[in-house]
Amino acid sequence: MTREIIVDREQMRMIKELMEVSFVLLETALYLNTHPNDERALRLHNNTSSQYAQLKEMYQARYGPLTNQGMSRYPWSYINDPWPWDMDFNNV
Amino acid sequence: MWIYEKKLQYPVRVDTTNPRLAAMIIEQFGGADGELSAGIRYLTQRWSMPNNRAIATLNDIGTEELAHWEIIGTLVYKLTKDATIDQVKGTPFEAHYVNHGKGLYTHDASGNPWIAAYYNVKGDPIADLHEDMAAEEKARATYEWLINISDDPGVTDTLRFLREREIVHFQRFGEALRIVQEQLETKKYY
Numbered sequence: 001m002t003r004e005i006i007v008d009r010e011q012m013r014m015i016k017e018l019m020e021v022s023f024v025l026l027e028t029a030l031y032l033n034t035h036p037n038d039e040r041a042l043r044l045h046n047n048t049s050s051q052y053a054q055l056k057e058m059y060q061a062r063y064g065p066l067t068n069q070g071m072s073r074y075p076w077s078y079i080n081d082p083w084p085w086d087m088d089f090n091n092v
Numbered sequence: 093m094w095i096y097e098k099k100l101q102y103p104v105r106v107d108t109t110n111p112r113l114a115a116m117i118i119e120q121f122g123g124a125d126g127e128l129s130a131g132i133r134y135l136t137q138r139w140s141m142p143n144n145r146a147i148a149t150l151n152d153i154g155t156e157e158l159a160h161w162e163i164i165g166t167l168v169y170k171l172t173k174d175a176t177i178d179q180v181k182g183t184p185f186e187a188h189y190v191n192h193g194k195g196l197y198t199h200d201a202s203g204n205p206w207i208a209a210y211y212n213v214k215g216d217p218i219a220d221l222h223e224d225m226a227a228e229e230k231a232r233a234t235y236e237w238l239i240n241i242s243d244d245p246g247v248t249d250t251l252r253f254l255r256e257r258e259i260v261h262f263q264r265f266g267e268a269l270r271i272v273q274e275q276l277e278t279k280k281y282y
Binding site (some may be wrong): 069 | 094095096097098099100101102103104105107145148149152153156162166169170246260264267268271
C-alpha cells in the first residue's frame with residue numbers, strides 16, 4: 001500500500017532554499033552557544049534569521065503552514081502532501 | 093517543548109531501490125551509536141549541566157540528532173518503498189520484512205532492538221561530556237563504515253553530510269567541556 005505523491009518542482013526549489021538558510025542558522029546558533037561574545041557571528045546569525053523569516057513567510061503563503069502553529073486557507077492544509085520523507089530532491 | 097517543521101534538515105536523495113543497503117543503514121536508526129541514542133542522551137543530560145552554555149549545547153545538538161534520525165528513517169524508507177518481494181528475498185532486509193513489513197523499527201543492523209542502556213546520564217558534567225564526545229566519534233566511525241559499503245551516490249552524499257555533523261558536534265562538546273572545566277577551576281578559589 002503506497003500513496004501516490006505529486007511533487008511540485010517549484011515547491012521543492014523553495015523548500016531547499018529554506019533548508020539551506022535554516023542550516024546556516026543552526027550552525028551559527030551552535031557556535032554562539034559556546035561563543036556568546038562573538039559579535040561577528042551574532043551579526044551573521046541575526047541577518048540570516050531575518051532572511052529565514054522572509055523565506056518562510058513566502059513559502060507558507062504559497063504551500064501552507066510548515067508547522068501546526070501557522071495560518072491556513074480553508075480547508076486546513078497542514079496535513080497536505082508532501083511530508084518531508086516523500087520530497088523528491090532529484091533534479092532540484 | 094518542540095514544534096515540528098515539515099522539512100528535512102538535508103535534501104535526501106536515493107538513486108535506486110536497495111533493501112540490502114537499507115538493512116545496513118538502519119544501524120543508525122536504532123543501533124547503539126545511532127541517532128536515536130544520541131538525541132535521547134543529550135536531551136536527558138541537560139538537567140544536570142552546571143552552566144547555560146553547556147545546557148544550550150546539549151539542547152540544540154540533541155534536537156538536531158532527532159532531525160538526523162528522521163533523515164536515516166527517510167533513507168531506509170526511500171531505499172525500500174518500491175522494492176518487490178523478489179527484491180527483498182535473499183537480502184538482509186528480509187528478516188526485518190517478516191516482522192515489520194515496510195514499516196520502520198528501531199533496531200540495529202543485526203536486528204537487536206534499541207535499548208536505553210546504549211547511553212548513560214552520570215549526573216557529573218565532566219563524565220557526561222566525555223561520553224558525548226566519545227559518542228560523536230563512534231557515530232563518525234559508523235558513518236565511515238557505511239560509506240565504505242554504499243553503492244548509491246545519493247545515499248553516500250547524505251551519509252557524508254551526517255559524518256561531517258559528528259565532527260562539528262565533537263568540536264562543540266569539546267568547547268562545552270572546557271567551559272565546564274574552567275568553571276570548576278574558578279570555584280576552588282572561593
